[in-house]
Structures are given as C-alpha cells and as structure tokens.
Amino acid sequence: MESKPKPIHVDISIDELRVARGSIDRTSVRVRVRGRGEEGADTPSAAVLAGEAPKPVDLMVLKREDGGIELVPRSWRKVRLGAGKPTLYEMARRTPGGLGPVPAVEKASAHAMGLIARSLPDFDGYAPEERAEYLLRTIERVNELSKSHESLVQHLEYAAPGGRKAVPPLKNPDLAVRAAVRREVHGWGTLRIGRELGIPAPPDADIKGENQTVRKMVNRGRPLLEQCFGSEGWRARVERMRAERERWESLGPKQWFYVLLAEERGTSPEEEERAANEDGFDETLGEWMKAWEQHDPYRALRIQLSDPRFDALDRL
Numbered sequence: 001m002e003s004k005p006k007p008i009h010v011d012i013s014i015d016e017l018r019v020a021r022g023s024i025d026r027t028s029v030r031v032r033v034r035g036r037g038e039e040g041a042d043t044p045s046a047a048v049l050a051g052e053a054p055k056p057v058d059l060m061v062l063k064r065e066d067g068g069i070e071l072v073p074r075s076w077r078k079v080r081l082g083a084g085k086p087t088l089y090e091m092a093r094r095t096p097g098g099l100g101p102v103p104a105v106e107k108a109s110a111h112a113m114g115l116i117a118r119s120l121p122d123f124d125g126y127a128p129e130e131r132a133e134y135l136l137r138t139i140e141r142v143n144e145l146s147k148s149h150e151s152l153v154q155h156l157e158y159a160a161p162g163g164r165k166a167v168p169p170l171k172n173p174d175l176a177v178r179a180a181v182r183r184e185v186h187g188w189g190t191l192r193i194g195r196e197l198g199i200p201a202p203p204d205a206d207i208k209g210e211n212q213t214v215r216k217m218v219n220r221g222r223p224l225l226e227q228c229f230g231s232e233g234w235r236a237r238v239e240r241m242r243a244e245r246e247r248w249e250s251l252g253p254k255q256w257f258y259v260l261l262a263e264e265r266g267t268s269p270e271e272e273e274r275a276a277n278e279d280g281f282d283e284t285l286g287e288w289m290k291a292w293e294q295h296d297p298y299r300a301l302r303i304q305l306s307d308p309r310f311d312a313l314d315r316l
Contacts, residue, residue, distance in 0.1 A: 012228040020244035024178055031174040056143035057108045061132045066096045069132045112138040180221030185241045190214035261312040
C-alpha cells in the first residue's frame with residue numbers, strides 16, 4: 001500500500017483579468033486538491049467544509065486619534081508603503097475614519113458578531129472599547145476553531161487506518177500552481193517568482209541564474225493546471241491572459257483606472273472618463289496619482305476616501 005494517497009481531483013479557479021494584470025494571489029488563483037472521494041461526492045470532509053468558519057486572522061484593537069475604535073490586522077504594525085514612511089497602523093491611527101474596510105477583517109467580524117448576537121442581545125449597549133475588546137477575543141476563539149477544523153478536514157481526507165498520517169498528497173499545491181501561472185502567463189524567471197512568493201534563492205543562484213526550488217514548483221504546478229483544464233484548455237487560457245496582459249500594459253495609469261471603474265459599474269471606460277471630465281473627478285484622479293508619485297500616502301488616502309469611485313481599485 002502506498003504511503004500517500006494520490007489526488008484524484010484538482011479544483012483550480014482563476015480570475016483571468018486579475019492574473020493578467022499581475023495580481024496573482026490566493027484570491028485570484030484558488031487551488032484545492034482532494035485526496036479522497038469521487039468528484040461531487042458528499043464525503044465526510046465535504047460535509048465538514050459546508051460549515052467552514054472564516055480563515056484565521058491575526059487582529060488587534062486600534063484606537064484612532066479621532067476617537068474611533070476598530071480592529072485591524074496586526075501585520076499593519078510592520079507594513080510600510082516605502083522606506084521612511086509610517087506603518088499602516090500609524091496611518092490608520094492618524095487618518096479620520098481609518099483606512100477603509102479590510103475584507104478579511106469584515107468577514108471575521110461579521111461571523112463573530114453573528115455568534116455574539118445569539119448570546120449577548122444587549123451587546124450594543126456596552127462601551128465601544130469594551131465591544132471591540134470582546135469582539136477581538138471572540139474572533140481569536142473562532143481562529144482556534146478554524147485551525148482545529150482544518151486539522152480535522154486533513155485527517156478525514158488524507159489519513160487512514162494502519163497509522164497513515166494526514167499528509168496531503170502534494171506539497172504546497174497552491175504555491176506550485178501560482179508559480180506556474182507566473183511563469184506561463186507573465187514569463188517571469190524563477191528568481192523573480194521566488195522573490196514574489198518569498199522563496200529564498202540558494203547561494204549559487206547568481207551563478208546558475210535560477211532558483212531551483214521555484215523551478216521544481218513550476219514543474220509541479222503545470223501538470224495540475226493541465227489536469228484541471230486539459231492541456232489545450234490551459235493553453236487557451238494562457239493565450240487569453242497574455243493578450244489581456246499586453247493590452248493592459250499598453251494603457252496609461254488613468255486608463256487603467258477607468259477600465260477598472262467600467263468593469264465595476266458595467267459600463268465602458270470611455271463613458272466613465274467622459275463623466276469624470278464633466279464632474280471634475282478626472283482632476284481628482286490626477287491629484288491622487290500625483291500624491292502617490294510624491295510619496296505622500298496621507299494625502300493620497302484622503303483623496304481616495306473622498307469619492308466612492310476609488311472603490312474600483314479593489315478589482316486589482
């Protein structure tokens with residue numbers, strides 16, 4: 001008997017527009033390799049997944065200078081938009097109203113609030129700081145549950161009697177697929193892909209001109225893409241994304257924005273640009289771009305919060 005069960009089905013979904021435009025992450029390329037059960041079958045793990053909690057998120061309470069209180073990713077204490085610039089945490093603390101919604105935080109908070117509402121119907125009567133602190137503690141408990149749930153799913157999918165451990169049939173299939181997508185669609189070398197994915201290059205990388213770890217990942221990821229879409233189907237997707245990439249790269253920054261806005265609203269870039277010229281938003285957009293060029297994130301964020309059309313940036 002083999003020590004590892006073979007995957008019999010690979011589910012990969014790709015947001016072709018976002019990938020073509022260079023946004024290749026867990027949201028634009030989703031990968032799931034099932035190790036047991038027929039396609040579409042109601043396996044025990046599928047039943048567990050039906051009630052899956054949000055992915056664990058590491059949050060903290062932020063008290064803004066304007067008196068507002070919110071939950072933000074703990075990583076914001078370290079993330080900067082450039083050398084010498086303040087952290088996102090400091091920017092959020094100083095910016096009236098904060099930096100806007102963060103999808104992962106909103107999802108975790110909504111899930112936790114649904115649980116809180118069942119046991120604390122008078123929750124809104126507590127002070128804002130107390131509510132934020134309790135919400136954070138609730139999310140942390142949900143994080144623990146989510147991690148336990150993931151462990152149970154792996155056990156049901158990959159473990160078996162006889163002492164076989166819950167070892168997934170493939171090592172980091174999501175990273176392997178994203179590496180292959182970068183290579184196939186954008187033609188990036190293994191050194192650049194390694195930098196993007198946080199995979200250190202070996203000491204002799206400069207001599208050999210490649211990151212061998214990434215090359216092996218690409219070689220593992222490409223067959224998964226072909227298994228999911230078929231060889232010809234995957235090739236057709238690659239060609240579509242390459243064509244979109246070339247079109248996107250031929251546009252200027254303002255044109256990029258109007259394309260995103262048109263996709264968001266179901267209109268055309270020409271319509272959005274014409275309307276923006278008429279109501280003055282085109283000038284606002286230019287000021288926003290200038291603020292980023294001048295490395296002035298505070299001004300850029302203030303401008304961005306002034307008009308809901310900037311929400312189209314979420315499509316990147």
